[in-house]
Amino acid sequence: MRMKSIASGSSGNSIYVGSDSAHLLIDTGVSKKRIEEGLKELGLTGNDLSGILLTHEHSDHVQGLGVFLRKYQIPVYATQGTIDAVCRMKNLGVFDTSLLTPISNEERFTIGDIGVLAIKTSHDAADPVAYRFESGDVSTAVVTDLGEYNDYIIDSLKGLSGVFIEANHDVRMLETGPYPYELKQRILGRKGHLSNEASGRLLSVLLNDKMKHVFLSHLSHENNMPELAYEAVRLEIEMSDNEYHGDDFPIDIAYRDRPGMTVEV
Numbered sequence: 001m002r003m004k005s006i007a008s009g010s011s012g013n014s015i016y017v018g019s020d021s022a023h024l025l026i027d028t029g030v031s032k033k034r035i036e037e038g039l040k041e042l043g044l045t046g047n048d049l050s051g052i053l054l055t056h057e058h059s060d061h062v063q064g065l066g067v068f069l070r071k072y073q074i075p076v077y078a079t080q081g082t083i084d085a086v087c088r089m090k091n092l093g094v095f096d097t098s099l100l101t102p103i104s105n106e107e108r109f110t111i112g113d114i115g116v117l118a119i120k121t122s123h124d125a126a127d128p129v130a131y132r133f134e135s136g137d138v139s140t141a142v143v144t145d146l147g148e149y150n151d152y153i154i155d156s157l158k159g160l161s162g163v164f165i166e167a168n169h170d171v172r173m174l175e176t177g178p179y180p181y182e183l184k185q186r187i188l189g190r191k192g193h194l195s196n197e198a199s200g201r202l203l204s205v206l207l208n209d210k211m212k213h214v215f216l217s218h219l220s221h222e223n224n225m226p227e228l229a230y231e232a233v234r235l236e237i238e239m240s241d242n243e244y245h246g247d248d249f250p251i252d253i254a255y256r257d258r259p260g261m262t263v264e265v
Ligand SMILES: [Zn+2]
Pocket: 009, 010, 013, 058, 060, 061, 145, 218
């Protein structure tokens, strides 16, 4: 499978995951133009997409949806809660809501040759999910926007070959930074975002011999820095009691303001 971040961070998210015959876009939280530019690096256009999957309705994940669907009639998969919330968002403008297809975390479904599993996450949205993708014996996942993780999430993410995993903030930067108290509490809370340390701990239990590439994702602009995220995650892997070391796997950053490299796993 191929993996590529088009944009990732608190200001906008859109990630590509695909096989030879199916091309999926996870979230449309940046402009149509930026999505088109990212797809172009893959040799694709919007018309080549097999489906769009939404994780949840926060604007950094859906703000480009209306404009994109007015140009490209691509089926959109999301939980019913996310669909209802998206349909209430006036700022997305008018688009063909018949493209919205409800999915549930209880049932795997397929788009082309890619099996898709939605995984419920703990986040302050209507019905948020992460996604696992399977093609042949390769599995990848997009796991961002979650305040905490549990055994269900860990079990759902076993045996991955590649993952986009949230490393949202450095706790000290957030605590001493400029955000208002309520927002800090929200981000740090059970329905907020994973810190660098929590990201490293989750990654430590997901590492396996098949893992080929890790992208630290959804980094906060105000409360994190790529080097901090990278070092904190590597340290957690070193400190964990699994057999792996921080430099056993390529760990890259999915950037906020530009597409990342295209990786084949
Ligand atoms: Zn987000």
